[in-house]
Amino acid sequence: MTSFELTKDIVKVLDNKKAEDIQVIKVNDLTIIADYFVIASTTSSTHVKALVDEVEFQLKEKGVEPRKLEGYQYANWIIMDYGDVIVHVFHEETRKFYTLERLWSDGETIDMKELLD
Template structure:
């Protein structure tokens, strides 16, 4: 599966389950760890787990499993690593605290609408 297809599946899954404040940062020119960070927020730990489950479900349907995932039990910051794309799903206070958008501000911002 091409990176563009993976990206689209991730964004669609997050939008479908009503993720908040979805941001995508192109970090390809800054690091070798990934091409994109997808960052979003959930409104509760249940919502955050639902977002993570939906992303993993939609990509598993295509035969793609994450290289790793972390944070599911606490559901304050769930990280799902698909190699070229790393998904960060935050509880809003934790997102503000860790502020990945500021940390990776030299990356190229890709506009995504909440729907």
């Protein structure tokens, strides 16, 4: 599975579980840590965990497991490391505070229509 295909799968799961303001930034020209950042948020820590649980479950069904998962205990910002794709699921207020989109604004924002076809 390519990093773009993995990104599409992740975005579809997040969209189906009602994640808010899903954004994908292509960062492979800016850093060696990943090809894509997937960023999503919601208004409750319970929903943050539910989103992460569903992404993990759906990808595990396809034989893909995260290398690392951080922040689950607090559920304000959970990071899922899938190697070439890093997933950031935020509580809405935490996302506003850290503004990852601004920090990685030199990356290419991917059109959601391209990911949800």
